[in-house]
Amino acid sequence: MTRPWRVTTSERPTLSRRAALSALAAAPLALAACTDRAGDAPDAPAPPDPDLPPPIPRADRDAFDALCNLLLPTEPDAEGAGAIEARADEILRVDTFVPLAVAQGLLPSLPDAFVRTVERAGPDLRAALNVTLDALASSERPLARFVDLPAALKEAIVARAFDDAAQAPAFLVVRAACFTAWLGATTNDLGLRAVGFPPFEDWDDRLACSGYPRTDPKTGEVDDYTYDRAPPPTPDDDLTLVLDANGDLP
Amino acid sequence: MSLVDVAIVGSGFGGAVMAARLGAHLATGAAGARRVLVLERGDDHTGRFDARSDGGPLNAQGNRFRHTLDPAYLTRVAELFTDREAASHGGAPSMNVIAGRGVGGGSNVYCGVSLRAPTTSFEQVRDARRLWPAIYTRAALDPYYAIVERELSVHRMQWTGAPHWQLAGKRDLVFAEGCRRIGATAAPLKLACDADRNEGWWSSGQRFAGRSDLTTNYLAKALAAGVEFRTGHDVATIARSGRGYVIEGVDGRGGARAPFAIECKLLFIAAGAVASTGILLRSNDAFGGSLDPARLLGKEVSANGDYGVTGSVGPGLAVEGFKGKPMSSFCPSFWREHRFLLIPFYTEPLWLALGQPAAALRAKDPAATGRAVTEEAGGERAWGLVYKQRLRTFGERMLTMGCLAIDDGEGEIVLGRNDRADVRWRETSRETEARWSTAVTKMRAIYEALGGEMYLDGYRRHGTVSTAHPLGGCRMASRADPRGVVDENGESFANENLFVVDGAAIPSALGTNPSLTIAAVAESIADRLVRGVGTKGIAARLAS
Numbered sequence: 001m002t003r004p005w006r007v008t009t010s011e012r013p014t015l016s017r018r019a020a021l022s023a024l025a026a027a028p029l030a031l032a033a034c035t036d037r038a039g040d041a042p043d044a045p046a047p048p049d050p051d052l053p054p055p056i057p058r059a060d061r062d063a064f065d066a067l068c069n070l071l072l073p074t075e076p077d078a079e080g081a082g083a084i085e086a087r088a089d090e091i092l093r094v095d096t097f098v099p100l101a102v103a104q105g106l107l108p109s110l111p112d113a114f115v116r117t118v119e120r121a122g123p124d125l126r127a128a129l130n131v132t133l134d135a136l137a138s139s140e141r142p143l144a145r146f147v148d149l150p151a152a153l154k155e156a157i158v159a160r161a162f163d164d165a166a167q168a169p170a171f172l173v174v175r176a177a178c179f180t181a182w183l184g185a186t187t188n189d190l191g192l193r194a195v196g197f198p199p200f201e202d203w204d205d206r207l208a209c210s211g212y213p214r215t216d217p218k219t220g221e222v223d224d225y226t227y228d229r230a231p232p233p234t235p236d237d238d239l240t241l242v243l244d245a246n247g248d249l250p
Numbered sequence: 251m252s253l254v255d256v257a258i259v260g261s262g263f264g265g266a267v268m269a270a271r272l273g274a275h276l277a278t279g280a281a282g283a284r285r286v287l288v289l290e291r292g293d294d295h296t297g298r299f300d301a302r303s304d305g306g307p308l309n310a311q312g313n314r315f316r317h318t319l320d321p322a323y324l325t326r327v328a329e330l331f332t333d334r335e336a337a338s339h340g341g342a343p344s345m346n347v348i349a350g351r352g353v354g355g356g357s358n359v360y361c362g363v364s365l366r367a368p369t370t371s372f373e374q375v376r377d378a379r380r381l382w383p384a385i386y387t388r389a390a391l392d393p394y395y396a397i398v399e400r401e402l403s404v405h406r407m408q409w410t411g412a413p414h415w416q417l418a419g420k421r422d423l424v425f426a427e428g429c430r431r432i433g434a435t436a437a438p439l440k441l442a443c444d445a446d447r448n449e450g451w452w453s454s455g456q457r458f459a460g461r462s463d464l465t466t467n468y469l470a471k472a473l474a475a476g477v478e479f480r481t482g483h484d485v486a487t488i489a490r491s492g493r494g495y496v497i498e499g500v501d502g503r504g505g506a507r508a509p510f511a512i513e514c515k516l517l518f519i520a521a522g523a524v525a526s527t528g529i530l531l532r533s534n535d536a537f538g539g540s541l542d543p544a545r546l547l548g549k550e551v552s553a554n555g556d557y558g559v560t561g562s563v564g565p566g567l568a569v570e571g572f573k574g575k576p577m578s579s580f581c582p583s584f585w586r587e588h589r590f591l592l593i594p595f596y597t598e599p600l601w602l603a604l605g606q607p608a609a610a611l612r613a614k615d616p617a618a619t620g621r622a623v624t625e626e627a628g629g630e631r632a633w634g635l636v637y638k639q640r641l642r643t644f645g646e647r648m649l650t651m652g653c654l655a656i657d658d659g660e661g662e663i664v665l666g667r668n669d670r671a672d673v674r675w676r677e678t679s680r681e682t683e684a685r686w687s688t689a690v691t692k693m694r695a696i697y698e699a700l701g702g703e704m705y706l707d708g709y710r711r712h713g714t715v716s717t718a719h720p721l722g723g724c725r726m727a728s729r730a731d732p733r734g735v736v737d738e739n740g741e742s743f744a745n746e747n748l749f750v751v752d753g754a755a756i757p758s759a760l761g762t763n764p765s766l767t768i769a770a771v772a773e774s775i776a777d778r779l780v781r782g783v784g785t786k787g788i789a790a791r792l793a794s
Contacts (some may be wrong), residue, residue, distance in 0.1 A: 196645020
């Protein structure tokens with residue numbers, strides 16, 4: 001199996017191979033920076049961990065990235081990928097994302113005018129969100145940028161935005177993009193692995209995991225999903241009174 | 251305008267059975283050379299039924315599913331799983347419907363659960379009248395159930411001693427243990443599946459060959475019998491014509507929106523409960539109101555008592571619900587007293603994280619099921635590090651379950667904006683509320699008995715009923731007591747040779763997953779039409 005985050009460099013228009021390789025070399029420090037815990041970083045950089053996703057270079061970070069990192073943070077461990085690594089930004093480039101997410105129940109119905117604005121914004125949506133976030137930051141601390149605010153203040157701003165009827169739709173869209181990227185395996189399977197799913201059997205052919213027995217190529221152990229054993233009977237609950245011989249309710 | 255002898259609108263469990271049976275019958279030449287056409291609104295994800303269907307190349311699994319952010323692809327997949335006409339978010343309180351789309355209809359999204367509806371489901375009475383026409387009893391349908399089970403390769407899952415593909419999964423054993431701890435019992439389900447083929451995931455990488463969907467059986471037989479298929483055909487209205495009926499709509503293949511009109515002698519509407527009802531609602535004026543003589547069109551729509559919740563079990567219990575089949579067991583212990591079943595199932599974590607069962611809800615009144623009884627628990631948010639860490643238990647410990655129950659047909663289908671069928675849920679009856687409340691209490695008890703916790707659902711929070719099993723809208727009734735839209739053969743009371751043969755015609759909740767019953771009812775109708783027993787035969791109809 002090919003690790004998705006290693007082979008999708010060419011699918012990421014905003015992250016060059018050189019940038020990815022250079023970021024990989026500085027993985028621990030950059031990851032710590034992504035989580036706003038730079039002060040907790042180890043004194044000396046450890047060798048890059050091949051199981052860690054390549055972090056987003058500091059220079060790429062903006063208010064949008066900071067928002068993503070609040071909504072679905074990166075954690076500094078092997079399964080700690082968050083919205084940024086899952087490429088929430090790419091979801092927002094899909095101009096039909098909002099109506100699709102509404103149709104699937106992943107977003108509540110949003111005002112038509114707002115949906116049209118998002119569709120019209122297209123690739124400029126990220127820039128528009130940056131302006132919005134910086135404006136909200138500035139209302140807290142004049143001339144401050146959102147990315148420069150302390151984590152607690154950022155969180156308070158976002159929490160208020162979700163409660164504000166005018167601001168909420170934009171934040172709901174970004175939240176939906178974060179989780180869709182993370183759990184929808186749209187660009188990689190990092191989010192699914194973070195919640196305990198096994199890696200895709202074959203990312204190139206977009207095959208998820210098989211539920212049937214298979215041998216783990218690393219450990220040689222058979223991965224099974226059955227126990228092949230019957231549950232103990234329940235006293236005073238005789239199913240032969242409830243089901244017929246065919247397994248149906250009579 | 252092209253002319254066919256038999257037109258079937260929709261290729262789900264009703265349409266597929268009619269296509270196979272009538273196609274095979276007419277292919278024998280019993281009624282001369284005849285042309286049967288199936289119109290399907292969605293695409294052909296198999297590439298076998300309509301060479302002009304959109305969808306791109308087939309992958310190694312023989313379908314057209316991919317992981318990609320291509321907007322056109324995402325639109326197709328979203329529409330396969332969520333039929334826009336069947337998915338309503340309008341109205342309050344509302345009813346959300348998950349509906350299949352594409353060749354195979356609901357079988358594209360079903361989990362293969364194939365239980366026969368119990369006797370009591372057919373014997374329901376409302377206003378002192380039996381809801382089902384007299385010819386439908388469990389005993390009368392049993393032979394047709396048996397036919398459908400053979401066609402769909404229905405197998406009963408097992409706890410032990412079976413081939414691997416027929417064994418229940420770890421999730422089922424955990425569920426069974428939870429049931430046992432509250433004094434109930436779990437049993438393996440009957441599933442439409444065959445041999446060692448993987449079900450896998452749903453919208454993210456599902457292998458569609460994993461179960462017996464209709465393209466592998468009924469529709470394959472129809473195709474072999476010479477039945478034609480046209481995909482991308484969205485039917486707007488029907489009307490009477492000189493030779494029978496004319497179907498009008500839009501052919502969306504190739505990205506075009508080309509109007510079409512097809513004339514037919516016999517017309518079978520089988521587009522699903524919501525879409526079929528929508529077609530009749532849009533067409534009723536052209537029929538002078540004769541499609542709805544009892545004024546019941548769109549009324550008494552059932553959600554089949556669907557009520558889903560999710561939650562996590564305690565540490566140390568490996569559910570691993572993402573492996574194996576999405577459903578393999580159920581708990582029938584409460585049926586006799588309360589008329590509901592409990593079923594554990596797999597749900598996409600994305601839907602759980604963002605969809606209706608928001609994980610941060612708690613009941614103010616744990617015993618209550620009704621609306622407006624929830625609150626955000628301790629300010630917990632559905633985003634941020636804490637929420638993310640909660641989701642990290644999903645892979646191993648997430649357990650979703652739901653009940654299927656008898657409800658009182660509290661749904662309604664009306665025409666909304668742009669003449670689109672809009673599904674609404676009227677106020678839940680006291681009986682349904684009580685049934686759901688008991689079911690939720692039992693499900694909560696199972697989670698707690700397993701050391702976990704239950705998260706609540708959209709119904710408590712918003713009053714939104716979500717169902718994958720809409721039934722009714724064009725309910726059948728007997729000719730002797732025509733309190734319905736169609737008769738016991740699915741035929742319009744006032745319009746000969748116009749039939750509704752899918753979930754729209756089912757007159758009540760079943761309390762079990764309805765695909766097997768919809769197909770069995772269609773088998774029985776096809777049988778009577780082919781043999782000319784209890785109704786005019788198909789050959790006579792085509793000859794006249």
